[in-house]
Amino acid sequence: MHLTILGGGGFRVPLVYGALLRDRGEGRVTRVTLHDLDAARLDAIARVLRDQAVAARAEGAPDAPEVRVTTDLDDALRGADFVFSAIRVGGLAGRAADERVALDEGVLGQETVGAGGIAYGLRTVPVAVDIARRVARLAPDAWVINFTNPAGLVTEAMSRHLGSRVIGICDSPVGLARRVARTLQVHDPAAARADYVGLNHLGWLRGLYVDDRDVLPELFADEARLTSFEEGRLFGADWLRALGSVPNEYLHYYYFNREAVTAYRQAKQTRGAFLRDQQARFYEELAAGPHRAPSGAAWQTWDRTRAEREATYMAENREAAGAGERAADDLESGGYEYVALALMRAVARDERTTLILNVRNATPDRPGGRVLDVLDEAAVVEVPCTVDASGARPAAVSQLVGHEAGLVAAVKAVERCVLDAAESGSARDAVKAFALHPLVDSVQVARRLLAGYRDAHPGLGYLRER
Numbered sequence: 001m002h003l004t005i006l007g008g009g010g011f012r013v014p015l016v017y018g019a020l021l022r023d024r025g026e027g028r029v030t031r032v033t034l035h036d037l038d039a040a041r042l043d044a045i046a047r048v049l050r051d052q053a054v055a056a057r058a059e060g061a062p063d064a065p066e067v068r069v070t071t072d073l074d075d076a077l078r079g080a081d082f083v084f085s086a087i088r089v090g091g092l093a094g095r096a097a098d099e100r101v102a103l104d105e106g107v108l109g110q111e112t113v114g115a116g117g118i119a120y121g122l123r124t125v126p127v128a129v130d131i132a133r134r135v136a137r138l139a140p141d142a143w144v145i146n147f148t149n150p151a152g153l154v155t156e157a158m159s160r161h162l163g164s165r166v167i168g169i170c171d172s173p174v175g176l177a178r179r180v181a182r183t184l185q186v187h188d189p190a191a192a193r194a195d196y197v198g199l200n201h202l203g204w205l206r207g208l209y210v211d212d213r214d215v216l217p218e219l220f221a222d223e224a225r226l227t228s229f230e231e232g233r234l235f236g237a238d239w240l241r242a243l244g245s246v247p248n249e250y251l252h253y254y255y256f257n258r259e260a261v262t263a264y265r266q267a268k269q270t271r272g273a274f275l276r277d278q279q280a281r282f283y284e285e286l287a288a289g290p291h292r293a294p295s296g297a298a299w300q301t302w303d304r305t306r307a308e309r310e311a312t313y314m315a316e317n318r319e320a321a322g323a324g325e326r327a328a329d330d331l332e333s334g335g336y337e338y339v340a341l342a343l344m345r346a347v348a349r350d351e352r353t354t355l356i357l358n359v360r361n362a363t364p365d366r367p368g369g370r371v372l373d374v375l376d377e378a379a380v381v382e383v384p385c386t387v388d389a390s391g392a393r394p395a396a397v398s399q400l401v402g403h404e405a406g407l408v409a410a411v412k413a414v415e416r417c418v419l420d421a422a423e424s425g426s427a428r429d430a431v432k433a434f435a436l437h438p439l440v441d442s443v444q445v446a447r448r449l450l451a452g453y454r455d456a457h458p459g460l461g462y463l464r465e466r
Contacts, residue, residue, distance in 0.1 A: 001029045001348055004076050006131065007086035007148070008034025008069065009041030011279050011309075014048045014302055015337040016084065020065050021056040023341060027349050028062070034069045035076035042069040044286040044298070051299035073131070077138045082344050085131065085154075086147045089123045090457060092279060095272035101452040103265050105445050111272065112150040112201050113253045114439035118418055119453045121150050122430060122460055125157045125422035132161035143347055143391075145169055145340050146358070152200030153415045155358045156380035157422070164391050167343065168358025170200055171336035172248050173382060177356070178335070179229045180208055180246060184215050193384070196356050197372065197397040198404070200382050201250035202411055204243070206398050216246070245404075254407065257439055274312065278305060343387060350389035357385045359392050371397060374405045379412055410438055427463040 003020070005013055013034065020029050032049075036042045046069055053064035070076050077083065088095070098116040102109025109116035128148060135144055144166040146155045155168030173196050181189035186208075192215075195207035207214045219226055226237045231246050235255065240246060253260050264270060269277070282305045286298055339355055346353045362377040363369035371394045372381055385392040400408055417433035420426065427450060434446035454460045 001081045002031045002079055003029045003082045004033045004080040005084045006035050009036030009038050009045050010086055013045050017049050017052055019337040019341040021061055024062055029065050032065045032067050033076050039071055044283050047298040048302045051296050077134055080139045080142045083135055083142050083144045089127050092272055092276035096276050097456040099270040099272045101456055105449055108253055108261055108439050110253055113250055114437055115449050117150045118433050121153045121418045124154055128154045128157050132158040136161055152358050152380050157419055167392050169336055169339045173356040174335050174339055176205055183225050183229045184219055186210055195398055197383050199408055200358050203248045203382050204245040206245045346387040352388045354384055354386055357392050358382050359385055359394055364393050374400055374409050375412055425462045425464055427465050430463050
């Protein structure tokens with residue numbers, strides 16, 4: 001199989017390649033094409049992958065997938081069986097600007113939530129749509145696995161051109177279900193059925209079933225267990241019991257917005273600025289004397305940088321919640337690379353599995369039916385799916401009610417405004433997206449946000465008053 005990785009010069013690519021190296025089944029990926037606009041970044045990541053391949057061979061792994069690099073998008077797409085999209089339009093400097101413009105207005109600037117997520121979406125959707133059109137033309141039989149943020153929004157934009165052949169993935173729901181199962185000492189966490197429902201970075205674990213028995217109530221009944229894992233420390237036992245579910249960690253930005261904004265404004269650096277500087281150091285270190293570096297040095301540099309990145313994840317939120325440092329178990333990779341590999345194996349080898357994915361809100365076995373009644377069929381939602389050679393089919397989940405249904409409907413309406421703005425080039429639609437978001441409290445603030453983002457990002461010049 002041939003896998004193309006868009007954003008192939010990105011820092012997290014070695015996670016995907018590492019999962020491929022550990023795959024020993026038939027029909028494994030034998031060729032990987034890395035595409036990026038930055039040739040120097042491609043070279044740096046290719047060196048890390050070479051170190052990984054050498055280490056894998058020493059441990060008796062099968063032949064490592066061949067790696068080639070290209071800055072030509074059309075060349076990268078031709079012949080691909082799977083396309084893994086992990087692009088970042090505007091780079092980490094763009095993310096840092098998204099955060100700063102929002103914080104200057106006193107609102108959240110996180111890259112996928114609130115004003116920052118809207119700005120990122122306005123930059124990214126036109127590029128993602130162009131990629132989808134090229135895939136449809138150059139690799140019509142390929143499956144697209146989207147990890148580009150905001151993942152749900154971008155997947156929905158691409159689905160308008162690729163239909164069900166684009167599937168969004170995220171490691172947050174997988175990590176949440178795994179932590180809860182581990183906390184409850186479930187013997188086989190992989191066999192537990194998660195009733196998880198919502199949008200990307202806006203979902204709730206509403207049940208965890210072992211042999212058709214929901215064990216989640218046991219978690220709420222045990223104070224020590226309830227506060228022993230990341231989400232329990234982040235949200236607090238009382239609030240989790242009040243909700244009757246365990247929210248995705250990103251809902252901390254909604255439930256504790258004022259505290260999160262204050263912590264971000266008081267921080268020495270925003271998360272985006274930290275990652276921008278950290279990864280600049282990483283690429284500079286690899287660019288310095290590559291021929292003098294000992295074997296394995298590129299991998300070691302990458303792994304050291306990754307560990308620092310994981311340890312500081314959502315640090316401001318943990319500080320605001322008084323949750324302390326991340327536990328050792330929570331420093332494990334969230335596992336998006338394993339989700340991507342499981343998804344590819346299920347489709348390519350017809351190995352049926354269940355994964356939490358971003359897919360259209362339609363029920364293939366019931367024409368006109370919807371997984372979530374609160375949204376239309378074309379909306380991309382994040383729910384458990386059965387995956388095989390025919391693709392991903394959403395499973396039945398409990399319906400959202402009350403504030404959960406209202407919040408999901410409101411945020412989806414904002415996403416639709418972003419899609420309208422990206423398609424029409426209308427600044428009015430962009431202002432509407434900012435103004436209608438639950439975390440932006442004024443139309444005037446929305447107008448200033450758009451003005452600030454247009455100043456910061458020349459690429460948003462396509463948005464005009466209409």
